[in-house]
Amino acid sequence: MRYTKQYSSPSELLVILENRGLDCSDTENAEHILRSIGYYRLSGYLYPFLKAPKSEHIYKSDSTLGKALSLYEFDRELRLLLFNQIERIEIAVRSAITNIACEETEDVFWMSKSEYFANTDKFNKTIQLVDKEIQASREDFILHFKESYEEPYPPSWMIAEIIPLGTLTRVYENISSNQIRKKIARYFGLSVPVFISWMTIITLTRNSCCHHARLWNRSLSLRALTMTRPLRPWLEDDVQQGRVFFTLCILKHFIDIIRPDNDFKQNLLVLLEKYPMIDTQAMGFVDNWLEQPLWEC
Structure with missing residues (x-):
């Protein structure tokens, strides 16, 4: 056609x-x-x-066109709210992965060495991406390292700062030491599979926010895993794992650990009150969402 x-x-x-x-x-x-x-x-x-x-x-x-524009403005403000939380989560995850792995391996260059990874092919693909990022980087700390030191790759914490979040998640997923992976995931109150799943959802959401994509009623084709034995306050009722409400729950779980005095819940309530016409069921909200243990905090 x-x-x-x-x-x-x-x-x-x-x-x-x-x-x-x-x-x-x-x-x-x-x-x-x-x-x-x-x-x-x-x-x-x-x-x-x-x-x-x-x-x-x-x-x-x-x-009316005005109602559609209200939806548009709500979605824009929702993306800003989510991206603000994702920024904090991304920084904390980068720090946790580099700190814990450096402590466990006692090797500051672990991220660029194949011996620490389970799948050599995946490692080789990742290191090719790292090479491109280092080559293209104009960050002062990367330029200084290349001018000052003879090692082919900078320390892992520098690499973690310049690679995309999705690449960092793949680095984590390919770490051969289950002890290291468990320790990182447990730092965020999660099992390894759930941590990988949630980081993938966060990366997809981050990309949607960066590209100004519609978010409020979108259904993700990728279904996130959920905690079966939560270590922290979580959800008592089943929710639609492909809807934005579940993503909001994921972000709140992380941000409550990273910054316990956060105002994420308050800002979300203010946004929903500002746009009372929004169909929260289309976003995956359950009627008693504020009574769920995660949101009572």
Whole structure:
């Protein structure tokens, strides 16, 4: 099948939306907004307002452009909230992996030595990525190391600072010492499989935030593992593991360990109160989520 859709200008798209039943009268400068945001990006926030069957592209009677823009703004603020927590988690995980592995191996260069890893092929692929990051890095500490020392690779804590979070997770996953992997995971109150699973979810969420992707009602194809024997307050009820609420739970678990006096819960409540029209069930929230042990803290 050939793609036959033609380009439509923002003014033309505005007419199309109105002809499909969307009330745009509640939004000043609607054409300018379409031009600034882009119809394709905004269409993901218009989708919930379509009548069934959605393939007919007819909007429900009370649908307005303003409501779709409120969804858009909520999602933007949600991404900022999540990214703020992910930043703290990412820094803490980088520190824990390098500190614990350096202590256990007594080797500051462990991350660049194959003897510490279970799968040689995976190690070789990772070290190729490390080579590229070192080559491209303009960080002062990397430039100083290359100018001052003869070792081919910098200490592990320097490598951990320049590789992507996903690569660091693969480094952790490939560590041959189960004792080291357990110690790192236990530092965050988790088993090894759950730690790997949750770091993968955090990485995917981080990337979504960085690329301004729709997050609030997205369903992840990757289902995170959950704790069967929690070491800390967790969830008593089952929740949808592919929805953003479960991601929020993952982030709260980490941030409560990293920064016990955090205001993550308060900021989330403020955001939800600011946008009362949000369908939290579409985000995977359970009705009694604030009564769950994790969120009572």
